[in-house]
Amino acid sequence: MMPTExxxxxxxxxxxxxxxxxxxxxxxxxxAWLTEQRQDAIxxxxxxxxxxxxxxxxxxxxxxxxxxxxFRYEGLGGQSSPESAEISAQAxxxxxxxxxxxxxxxxxxxxxxxxxxxxSLPAGVRIGSLRTLLRxxxxxxxxxxxxxxxxxxxxxxxxxxxxxxxxGAFVLVPQNVxxxxxxxxxxxxxxxxxxxxxxxxxxxxxERNAQVTVAETFQAGDxxxxxxxxxxxxxxxxxxxxxxxxxxxxxxRSFHIGLVQAYAGHAAQISALAVSLSGAxxxxxxxxxxxxEGADCTLNGLYLAKGVQHVDNHTTIDHAKPHxxxxxxxxxxxxxxxxxxxxxxxxxxxxxxKTDANQKNRNLLLSADATIxxxxxLEISANDVRCTHGATVGQMDPExxxxxRSRGLQREEAVALLIQAFAGEILDKVKxxxxxxxxxxxxxxxxxxxxxxxx
Amino acid sequence: MGSTANNIEVLSxxxxxxxxxxxxxxETVPPGLNEDVIRMISAKKHEPVWLTEWRLSAYRHWxxxxxxxxxxxxxxxxxxxxISYYSAPKIKKDGPKSLAEIDPxxxxxxxxxxxxxxxREQLAGxxxxxxxxxxxxxxxFKEKLAEKGIIFGSFSEAVINHPELVxxxxxxxxxxxxxxxxxLNSAVFTDGSFCYVPKGVxxxxxxxxxxxxxxxxTGQFERTLIIADEGSYxxxxxxxxxxxxxxxxxxxxxxxxxxxxxxxxxxxxxQNWYPGDKDGKGGxxxxxxxxxxxxxxxxxxxxxxxxxxxxxTWKYPSCILQGDNSVGEFYSVALTNNxxxxxxxxxxxxxxxxTRSTIVSKGISAGRGINTYRGAVKILKNAEGAxxxxxxxxxxxxxxxxxxxxxxxxxxxxxxxIEHEATTSKIGEDQIFFFxxxxxxxxxxxxxIVNGFAKQVLKELPMEFAVEAQKLLGVSLEGSVx
Numbered sequence: 001m002m003p004t005e006x007x008x009x010x011x012x013x014x015x016x017x018x019x020x021x022x023x024x025x026x027x028x029x030x031x032a033w034l035t036e037q038r039q040d041a042i043x044x045x046x047x048x049x050x051x052x053x054x055x056x057x058x059x060x061x062x063x064x065x066x067x068x069x070x071f072r073y074e075g076l077g078g079q080s081s082p083e084s085a086e087i088s089a090q091a092x093x094x095x096x097x098x099x100x101x102x103x104x105x106x107x108x109x110x111x112x113x114x115x116x117x118x119x120s121l122p123a124g125v126r127i128g129s130l131r132t133l134l135r136x137x138x139x140x141x142x143x144x145x146x147x148x149x150x151x152x153x154x155x156x157x158x159x160x161x162x163x164x165x166x167x168g169a170f171v172l173v174p175q176n177v178x179x180x181x182x183x184x185x186x187x188x189x190x191x192x193x194x195x196x197x198x199x200x201x202x203x204x205x206x207e208r209n210a211q212v213t214v215a216e217t218f219q220a221g222d223x224x225x226x227x228x229x230x231x232x233x234x235x236x237x238x239x240x241x242x243x244x245x246x247x248x249x250x251x252x253r254s255f256h257i258g259l260v261q262a263y264a265g266h267a268a269q270i271s272a273l274a275v276s277l278s279g280a281x282x283x284x285x286x287x288x289x290x291x292x293e294g295a296d297c298t299l300n301g302l303y304l305a306k307g308v309q310h311v312d313n314h315t316t317i318d319h320a321k322p323h324x325x326x327x328x329x330x331x332x333x334x335x336x337x338x339x340x341x342x343x344x345x346x347x348x349x350x351x352x353x354k355t356d357a358n359q360k361n362r363n364l365l366l367s368a369d370a371t372i373x374x375x376x377x378l379e380i381s382a383n384d385v386r387c388t389h390g391a392t393v394g395q396m397d398p399e400x401x402x403x404x405r406s407r408g409l410q411r412e413e414a415v416a417l418l419i420q421a422f423a424g425e426i427l428d429k430v431k432x433x434x435x436x437x438x439x440x441x442x443x444x445x446x447x448x449x450x451x452x453x454x455x
Numbered sequence: 456m457g458s459t460a461n462n463i464e465v466l467s468x469x470x471x472x473x474x475x476x477x478x479x480x481x482e483t484v485p486p487g488l489n490e491d492v493i494r495m496i497s498a499k500k501h502e503p504v505w506l507t508e509w510r511l512s513a514y515r516h517w518x519x520x521x522x523x524x525x526x527x528x529x530x531x532x533x534x535x536x537x538i539s540y541y542s543a544p545k546i547k548k549d550g551p552k553s554l555a556e557i558d559p560x561x562x563x564x565x566x567x568x569x570x571x572x573x574x575r576e577q578l579a580g581x582x583x584x585x586x587x588x589x590x591x592x593x594x595x596f597k598e599k600l601a602e603k604g605i606i607f608g609s610f611s612e613a614v615i616n617h618p619e620l621v622x623x624x625x626x627x628x629x630x631x632x633x634x635x636x637x638x639l640n641s642a643v644f645t646d647g648s649f650c651y652v653p654k655g656v657x658x659x660x661x662x663x664x665x666x667x668x669x670x671x672x673t674g675q676f677e678r679t680l681i682i683a684d685e686g687s688y689x690x691x692x693x694x695x696x697x698x699x700x701x702x703x704x705x706x707x708x709x710x711x712x713x714x715x716x717x718x719x720x721x722x723x724x725x726q727n728w729y730p731g732d733k734d735g736k737g738g739x740x741x742x743x744x745x746x747x748x749x750x751x752x753x754x755x756x757x758x759x760x761x762x763x764x765x766x767x768t769w770k771y772p773s774c775i776l777q778g779d780n781s782v783g784e785f786y787s788v789a790l791t792n793n794x795x796x797x798x799x800x801x802x803x804x805x806x807x808x809x810t811r812s813t814i815v816s817k818g819i820s821a822g823r824g825i826n827t828y829r830g831a832v833k834i835l836k837n838a839e840g841a842x843x844x845x846x847x848x849x850x851x852x853x854x855x856x857x858x859x860x861x862x863x864x865x866x867x868x869x870x871x872x873i874e875h876e877a878t879t880s881k882i883g884e885d886q887i888f889f890f891x892x893x894x895x896x897x898x899x900x901x902x903x904i905v906n907g908f909a910k911q912v913l914k915e916l917p918m919e920f921a922v923e924a925q926k927l928l929g930v931s932l933e934g935s936v937x
Binding site for chain 2: 056350353363365366367368369370371372373374375376377378379380381382383384385386387388389390391392393394395
């Protein structure tokens, strides 16, 4: 049901009160430029209004379940973290157990030093919580990057994050430094009885010739209603290589709205891989701007939805300069009454000659009631380009199933194997081994709960 | 590519061939739109009361609607009060009884356009209904078609002679409230073609309508209704031209097709309205609603369009696949050159079981043209075993043109199989080189490559039209080699 106008205003009022709650505290603890940023953001949140299905970008995703929930907000210092043993245990296992450069854990948007570990870092590398960094002497260095690439106009959720973010991770890799092991960021949400909203912010900066791998995981700590509204900014300088992973495993009552805003410099390579395993309403948006010659962008995604879950993946790749290239592969598996959305947008600006872009979206429908709305878009204003896209929707191939069964596999085994293969097309691209194994395991768990095997 | 630059010069100055004006005495109502104008149009056409009321209700609804702005086209707002909604060549009496009574100037016009109005041109084998501004001026081969029970002629005649058919089907596929331009059309449509093919009849010849806008400051609002009863077949062609003028003229047509059990309708369009000059001055705004309903089982509707004209094209010929096993097809070549803008595509709505649809769209952008494919494939809950294949290719010629693709795929049934593919590319230098190596000029090479690019669609056109379409592509495009 669509929320009434009154409800929307009420909810807007609620988030505004969250802002007012901590405004004074922010003024005293943050540099002026950041306070200014937050004030601009709350203004654009007020102007933006929550999106409805009348908005082309939200045509198939109705956010009214989020709007209709009265969330609790843990502002600065208002952190109520009686951390249970359960959370501690979870915090350790999430995201796999391969070697890491650093591991930062956030609970409801607040940094949890207890669960985090940062090893010895090469000279110049900065990894830590944003709030800790803001207290450092050189905090103004952040000003160059933080929030610089975000577009807040008519973006209610992004604006909300920009105004309300409590904490998040900061990863900076200086010139000519390559980090071999991934940086792992874990965002846990726990409702502890009342619906809770968390707004986290991650900033990843790779300077010239730097290399870094960052894996973010968003997970529910209990089965209460949580709303994680996350924004990740990636800035890749000349020749830099950023390998980024965004995994969402919220519980079936929780909401996740994630935006990854990436900016690629000259010959930089950015790859982002989004995996949505569960959640009542998950929206992953990736926007990449290739703003210098020869930049390269790879976006991959795997989404899984069952029951009455809704998962929405939006990508935008903006080729602004010549000789850029981009590839996208998104695979979706839908079961039950699940609904999924894929919207992939490739823009080639008049200047961006010699662009090579391709995009693929494949969907596997396992039940009669699942719905998929896919919309691959190409907007091309340069002539010397090669752009292709493809989208398919289909069932499990009966011939492949027959092949496996004729070799003595049970139907359930055969189905599971084919699903694994379909998901594998994306998961095989996950480079950190620990994370890949963790994702594969999570996928198997999700499926053993699904109705698939029974059919 | 020095020689190419010269060619561009020569060929881009090539003028629109059909840009002449026929000097003929015309009866045109003053510009403006209100209920009285609609009543006047209705009265002029001796329409029954229900139709007048139908128009008025459409008009009242239109007043409440807003112009759509989602299409990727830009144009200054249209002043609907500045358009004259009725214009017709003056007729002495009730209307021409035979070709001999038609104003020779009119015949001359169609002669210039190469339309076979004279029955002596029987060899052409096409029955033509010609619409000049607001009214139908002549229909050929009427008797021959009548022998088979086929009704083909102007819409106005059909309203008078077959009111029961018109009343039953008018607005059944495109309701008056469908969209802004369809509502406007429903209120003020003046004429168009009507065709009814009875049960089990295979129409022995191609039916054709030629539309011509002649008068200044007029809009053309025609209405076409084609009904193929059980087991029948009809192939219908339409062509369009207009004089070159500096101001923009509006063309807002509605086409409705109904195919009953086992019936087939093939609808082909060659749209060559005046596209405006190379700076984008003048030209026709072509805002058309075309939709076919496969109402019966095993029915089939096939749209083929070659869009080379118009300053702005806004057109989505669609199929409602209601009957089980029904088939919808859409083949399109859209070309934009200079400052033309086209936002075109299709909508395939799968309702019945085992319904199938094919979409092949070829967009060619040259000069500063903007070409957008916008299509939707909807598989509804009960469309068990539905199948869709879409292919949208864009060819870019010149570095200032744009090509966009917006496909919407919505599947609500897991047995659905949907495939969509799109590519965008320019003509490869290696391809051109291959031709040049064999002594073929760049111009000819481009023309051949473009025709090859569009071939999949052109082969769907009836033979006579295919030849014309090929030439048209050549004329519209040559000179834009990049």
